[in-house]
Amino acid sequence: MKMKSKRIVAVLLLLLMLSFVLSTSAYVLNPWKVSYGYLTYKWGPNTQVAGTMVRNGWENGANHIDNASILTVGYSSTGLGTLDAEYLISNSRYGTMTTYYNNGIVTSFYGYLNGAKSQLTSNPNVAQSTAIHELMHTFGYAHTTGTSIMSTSRDRTNIYTLQHDDYLGIAVKY
Numbered sequence: 001m002k003m004k005s006k007r008i009v010a011v012l013l014l015l016l017m018l019s020f021v022l023s024t025s026a027y028v029l030n031p032w033k034v035s036y037g038y039l040t041y042k043w044g045p046n047t048q049v050a051g052t053m054v055r056n057g058w059e060n061g062a063n064h065i066d067n068a069s070i071l072t073v074g075y076s077s078t079g080l081g082t083l084d085a086e087y088l089i090s091n092s093r094y095g096t097m098t099t100y101y102n103n104g105i106v107t108s109f110y111g112y113l114n115g116a117k118s119q120l121t122s123n124p125n126v127a128q129s130t131a132i133h134e135l136m137h138t139f140g141y142a143h144t145t146g147t148s149i150m151s152t153s154r155d156r157t158n159i160y161t162l163q164h165d166d167y168l169g170i171a172v173k174y
């Protein structure tokens, strides 16, 4: 190979590597965090009964975050926020979370898993994936792409634990 074409190949390789780095999005931060990384939740009107797919999903998701990271998530009758079920038959969403904060610190939150979503109610991994995703919004993380629990396009049957990128995001805030 001539010197000039070698240089072109080198430049093309560099561009390829750069585009890969740019397309591999990392965690995205929300402008709030949970005080001391210590989150407590209570149940809502539709999650009073134990053993439902939605309530199991919330519990499994909360337990995973609690066990796998430096963050703490636990039930308390006086919890900071509420984890509930909604039943949206003709809605595509799996779950949703609204987080309230003051001076960058979470003051309250309200999360729903969609108990009418057949993909969620037929597969515990999907329910757990959704629960972790929604809880991580409250911990201060927004949507991202790539391999992350915060990716909206993740395969919820396979990505149902915190991923490398999520741990990097946790390390930045907590």
Ligand SMILES: [Zn+2]
Pocket: 133, 134, 137, 143
């Ligand atoms: Zn989300």
